[in-house]
Amino acid sequence: MMLSRAKPAVGGAPPQGDKRKKKGKKVPQLEELLAQRDFTGAIALLEFKRHVGEQDEDTDLWIGYCAFYLGDYKRALEMHM
Template identity: 90%
Template sequence: MLSRAKPAVGGTPPPGDRRRKKGKKVPQLEELLALRDFTGAIALLEFKRHVGEQEEDTDLWIGYSAFHLGDYKRALEEYEALTKQPSCNPDVWVNLACTYFFLGMYTQAEQAALKGEMYVSDGQDYLLT
Protein backbone atom coordinates (compact mmCIF):
# COMPACT_ATOMS: atom_id res chain seq x y z
CA MET A 1 0.00 0.00 0.00
CA LEU A 2 1.36 3.43 -0.89
CA SER A 3 1.58 6.20 1.63
CA ARG A 4 0.00 9.49 0.67
CA ALA A 5 2.05 11.38 3.27
CA LYS A 6 5.35 10.88 1.38
CA PRO A 7 5.73 11.16 -2.37
CA ALA A 8 7.15 8.06 -4.04
CA VAL A 9 9.39 10.09 -6.36
CA GLY A 10 11.60 13.16 -5.83
CA GLY A 11 12.14 15.20 -2.68
CA THR A 12 15.04 14.94 -0.28
CA PRO A 13 16.56 11.56 0.48
CA PRO A 14 15.73 9.96 3.83
CA PRO A 15 18.13 10.75 6.72
CA GLY A 16 19.90 7.38 6.55
CA ASP A 17 20.46 7.56 2.80
CA ARG A 18 24.10 7.43 1.62
CA ARG A 19 23.59 10.14 -0.96
CA ARG A 20 23.27 12.67 1.80
CA LYS A 21 26.80 12.06 3.12
CA LYS A 22 28.62 13.39 0.05
CA GLY A 23 29.65 16.64 1.70
CA LYS A 24 30.95 15.01 4.87
CA LYS A 25 34.71 15.39 5.38
CA VAL A 26 37.10 12.70 6.56
CA PRO A 27 38.37 13.47 10.07
CA GLN A 28 42.06 14.13 10.54
CA LEU A 29 44.23 12.02 12.84
CA GLU A 30 44.72 14.90 15.26
CA GLU A 31 40.95 15.33 15.63
CA LEU A 32 40.45 11.63 16.33
CA LEU A 33 43.23 11.55 18.90
CA ALA A 34 41.90 14.69 20.60
CA LEU A 35 38.50 13.02 20.86
CA ARG A 36 40.22 9.85 22.15
CA ASP A 37 38.63 7.93 19.27
CA PHE A 38 41.40 5.37 19.02
CA THR A 39 39.30 2.94 17.00
CA GLY A 40 38.70 5.64 14.41
CA ALA A 41 42.38 6.58 14.47
CA ILE A 42 43.43 2.98 13.78
CA ALA A 43 40.88 2.68 10.97
CA LEU A 44 42.14 5.90 9.36
CA LEU A 45 45.81 4.93 9.72
CA GLU A 46 45.26 1.42 8.37
CA PHE A 47 43.37 2.84 5.41
CA LYS A 48 46.22 5.26 4.69
CA ARG A 49 48.70 2.42 5.02
CA HIS A 50 46.66 0.28 2.62
CA VAL A 51 46.36 2.95 -0.10
CA GLY A 52 50.01 3.99 0.19
CA GLU A 53 49.53 7.36 1.91
CA GLN A 54 51.48 6.18 4.94
CA GLU A 55 53.37 8.87 6.85
CA GLU A 56 56.55 8.23 8.79
CA ASP A 57 54.80 8.01 12.18
CA THR A 58 51.87 5.87 11.08
CA ASP A 59 53.14 2.70 12.77
CA LEU A 60 53.90 4.61 15.96
CA TRP A 61 50.37 6.06 16.08
CA ILE A 62 48.82 2.65 15.42
CA GLY A 63 50.78 1.23 18.34
CA TYR A 64 49.78 4.18 20.53
CA SER A 65 46.11 3.80 19.63
CA ALA A 66 46.13 0.03 20.11
CA PHE A 67 47.77 0.48 23.53
CA HIS A 68 45.12 2.96 24.62
CA LEU A 69 42.38 0.59 23.46
CA GLY A 70 43.89 -2.14 25.65
CA ASP A 71 45.01 -4.19 22.66
CA TYR A 72 48.50 -4.71 24.06
CA LYS A 73 49.34 -7.60 21.74
CA ARG A 74 48.73 -5.41 18.68
CA ALA A 75 50.70 -2.55 20.25
CA LEU A 76 53.53 -4.98 20.98
CA GLU A 77 53.65 -6.11 17.34
CA GLU A 78 53.79 -2.53 16.07
CA TYR A 79 56.44 -1.40 18.54
CA GLU A 80 58.65 -4.46 18.02
CA ALA A 81 58.53 -3.89 14.25
CA LEU A 82 59.56 -0.26 14.82
CA THR A 83 62.56 -1.24 16.97
CA LYS A 84 63.95 -3.28 14.08
CA GLN A 85 64.14 -0.23 11.84
CA PRO A 86 67.51 1.59 11.67
CA SER A 87 65.91 5.00 12.26
CA CYS A 88 64.01 3.92 15.37
CA ASN A 89 62.79 6.77 17.57
CA PRO A 90 64.13 6.23 21.15
CA ASP A 91 60.63 6.86 22.53
CA VAL A 92 59.52 3.58 20.95
CA TRP A 93 61.59 1.67 23.53
CA VAL A 94 59.71 3.36 26.37
CA ASN A 95 56.38 2.61 24.71
CA LEU A 96 57.48 -0.99 24.20
CA ALA A 97 58.51 -1.22 27.87
CA CYS A 98 55.07 0.01 28.95
CA THR A 99 53.41 -2.53 26.67
CA TYR A 100 55.54 -5.36 28.06
CA PHE A 101 54.66 -4.21 31.57
CA PHE A 102 50.92 -4.29 30.89
CA LEU A 103 51.31 -7.78 29.42
CA GLY A 104 53.03 -8.91 32.64
CA MET A 105 56.39 -9.40 30.93
CA TYR A 106 58.39 -7.55 33.56
CA THR A 107 61.90 -8.71 32.60
CA GLN A 108 61.39 -7.67 28.98
CA ALA A 109 59.87 -4.38 30.16
CA GLU A 110 62.98 -3.58 32.16
CA GLN A 111 65.29 -4.49 29.28
CA ALA A 112 63.35 -2.34 26.82
CA ALA A 113 63.33 0.61 29.23
CA LEU A 114 67.09 0.33 29.66
CA LYS A 115 67.59 0.24 25.89
CA GLY A 116 65.52 3.39 25.56
CA GLU A 117 67.61 5.04 28.23
CA MET A 118 70.82 4.26 26.31
CA TYR A 119 69.65 6.28 23.33
CA VAL A 120 68.95 9.52 25.18
CA SER A 121 71.74 11.87 26.19
CA ASP A 122 71.28 14.96 28.40
CA GLY A 123 68.36 16.24 26.31
CA GLN A 124 70.59 16.87 23.27
CA ASP A 125 70.91 14.55 20.28
CA TYR A 126 70.16 10.85 20.16
CA LEU A 127 73.06 8.46 20.51
CA LEU A 128 72.69 5.63 18.05
CA THR A 129 75.08 2.99 19.30
Protein backbone atom coordinates (compact mmCIF):
# COMPACT_ATOMS: atom_id res chain seq x y z
CA MET A 1 0.00 0.00 0.00
CA MET A 2 1.35 3.38 -0.96
CA LEU A 3 0.98 6.29 1.45
CA SER A 4 0.20 9.70 0.09
CA ARG A 5 2.60 12.53 0.86
CA ALA A 6 -0.06 15.13 0.15
CA LYS A 7 -1.85 14.55 3.44
CA PRO A 8 0.09 14.13 6.69
CA ALA A 9 -0.66 11.01 8.73
CA VAL A 10 -1.13 13.04 11.90
CA GLY A 11 -3.04 16.27 12.17
CA GLY A 12 -1.44 19.43 13.49
CA ALA A 13 -4.36 20.74 15.55
CA PRO A 14 -6.11 18.68 18.24
CA PRO A 15 -9.83 18.00 17.77
CA GLN A 16 -12.20 20.48 19.37
CA GLY A 17 -13.45 17.92 21.90
CA ASP A 18 -10.01 17.49 23.51
CA LYS A 19 -9.68 21.06 24.72
CA ARG A 20 -10.28 21.38 28.43
CA LYS A 21 -12.93 23.87 29.35
CA LYS A 22 -13.25 25.48 32.74
CA LYS A 23 -16.98 26.03 32.37
CA GLY A 24 -18.02 22.52 33.41
CA LYS A 25 -15.45 22.09 36.17
CA LYS A 26 -16.12 22.93 39.79
CA VAL A 27 -14.05 22.61 42.91
CA PRO A 28 -15.42 19.83 45.10
CA GLN A 29 -16.54 20.75 48.58
CA LEU A 30 -15.04 19.15 51.67
CA GLU A 31 -18.33 17.48 52.55
CA GLU A 32 -18.52 15.84 49.12
CA LEU A 33 -14.99 14.47 49.39
CA LEU A 34 -15.61 13.11 52.88
CA ALA A 35 -18.87 11.49 51.76
CA GLN A 36 -16.97 9.78 48.94
CA ARG A 37 -14.25 8.76 51.43
CA ASP A 38 -11.69 10.56 49.28
CA PHE A 39 -9.41 11.50 52.15
CA THR A 40 -6.43 12.24 49.90
CA GLY A 41 -8.50 14.72 47.91
CA ALA A 42 -9.85 16.24 51.13
CA ILE A 43 -6.32 16.77 52.47
CA ALA A 44 -5.28 18.35 49.18
CA LEU A 45 -8.26 20.71 49.30
CA LEU A 46 -7.65 21.64 52.94
CA GLU A 47 -3.93 22.25 52.39
CA PHE A 48 -4.70 24.39 49.35
CA LYS A 49 -7.18 26.46 51.34
CA ARG A 50 -4.60 26.85 54.10
CA HIS A 51 -1.96 27.94 51.58
CA VAL A 52 -4.28 30.52 50.02
CA GLY A 53 -5.40 31.80 53.42
CA GLU A 54 -9.00 30.57 53.33
CA GLN A 55 -8.64 28.15 56.21
CA ASP A 56 -11.28 27.74 58.89
CA GLU A 57 -10.59 27.14 62.55
CA ASP A 58 -11.29 23.42 61.98
CA THR A 59 -8.86 22.93 59.09
CA ASP A 60 -6.12 21.28 61.14
CA LEU A 61 -8.64 18.98 62.78
CA TRP A 62 -10.03 17.87 59.42
CA ILE A 63 -6.52 17.25 58.10
CA GLY A 64 -5.85 15.11 61.19
CA TYR A 65 -9.12 13.22 60.65
CA CYS A 66 -8.25 12.48 57.02
CA ALA A 67 -4.67 11.54 57.89
CA PHE A 68 -5.96 9.07 60.49
CA TYR A 69 -8.20 7.31 57.97
CA LEU A 70 -5.32 7.18 55.49
CA GLY A 71 -3.20 5.42 58.12
CA ASP A 72 -0.81 8.34 58.69
CA TYR A 73 -1.19 8.22 62.47
CA LYS A 74 1.87 10.35 63.20
CA ARG A 75 0.53 13.23 61.11
CA ALA A 76 -2.92 12.79 62.61
CA LEU A 77 -1.48 13.07 66.10
CA GLU A 78 0.55 16.15 65.17
CA MET A 79 -2.53 17.88 63.76
CA HIS A 80 -4.56 17.35 66.93
CA MET A 81 -1.92 18.83 69.23
